[in-house]
Amino acid sequence: MGRKCIISVLYAILIAGIAMPVVPAIDKRPVAVDRWFKKLPHAKEKLTKLHFFFHDVVSGKNTTVVRVAESKATAKSPTVFGAVFVMDDPLTEGPEPDSKIVGRAQGIYSPASMEEICFLMTLNFVFTNGQYNGSSLSVVGHNAIFNKYREMPILGGSGHFRLARGIATAKTYLISDSGNAIVEYNVMVLHY
Numbered sequence: 764m765g766r767k768c769i770i771s772v773l774y775a776i777l778i779a780g781i782a783m784p785v786v787p788a789i790d791k792r793p794v795a796v797d798r799w800f801k802k803l804p805h806a807k808e809k810l811t812k813l814h815f816f817f818h819d820v821v822s823g824k825n826t827t828v829v830r831v832a833e834s835k836a837t838a839k840s841p842t843v844f845g846a847v848f849v850m851d852d853p854l855t856e857g858p859e860p861d862s863k864i865v866g867r868a869q870g871i872y873s874p875a876s877m878e879e880i881c882f883l884m885t886l887n888f889v890f891t892n893g894q895y896n897g898s899s900l901s902v903v904g905h906n907a908i909f910n911k912y913r914e915m916p917i918l919g920g921s922g923h924f925r926l927a928r929g930i931a932t933a934k935t936y937l938i939s940d941s942g943n944a945i946v947e948y949n950v951m952v953l954h955y
């Protein structure tokens with residue numbers, strides 16, 4: 764390789780390095796997961812805090828939630844007991860619906876109380892942007908939607924969040940007349 768060629772290769776590497784801040788992709792091959800577990804005894808647990816807004820669009824053109832089932836008794840239930848909804852709700856940086864999307868909340872929620880309106884939530888926060896792109900967190904929790912703060916356990920995660928555990932707190936930011944909800948989430952998660 765001539766000197767000129769080496770210089771131009773170095774130059775290309777330099778430019779590429781500057782132009783694309785490289786986010787290391789997560790190696791999801793079994794061999795990589797195996798290697799990750801082998802290093803685990805020496806890994807230090809860390810706390811990561813996440814903050815985003817969840818948009819549950821139940822009416823209008825771009826609904827993000829569908830009602831997939833209900834019992835015969837649901838129509839008569841003041842708490843909508845027995846209905847089942849599936850959502851694919853955008854998660855955004857700010858509260859505005861057109862704010863930058865950082866991921867999706869994909870899962871199921873179901874009014875599960877006969878006495879108050881509260882939901883069983885089973886969902887994944889699926890991150891699609893930035894350093895957590897390709898990672899997810901799994902939540903199962905009790906969501907009393909009319910309480911100011913709701914706390915839901917994070918039971919696990921994938922990618923950057925392997926073996927995660929933590930807490931997600933939800934606080935309603937806005938509910939429109941048509942029932943569309945914007946919910947603020949603060950997530951504290953321990954992982955390696």
Ligand SMILES: *[C@@H]1O[C@H](CO)[C@@H](O)[C@H](O)[C@H]1NC(C)=O
Pocket residue numbers: 823824825
């Ligand atoms: C629905 O989504 C389309 C495409 O993203 C967007 O242009 C439009 O403004 C949205 N409509 C509403 C009512 O949010």
Ligand SMILES: *[C@@H]1O[C@H](CO)[C@@H](O)[C@H](O)[C@H]1NC(C)=O
Pocket residue numbers: 788891892893896897
């Ligand atoms: C997130 O990762 C996927 C899969 O690796 C990639 O196709 C996509 O461009 C990434 N998105 C962003 C915003 O970096």
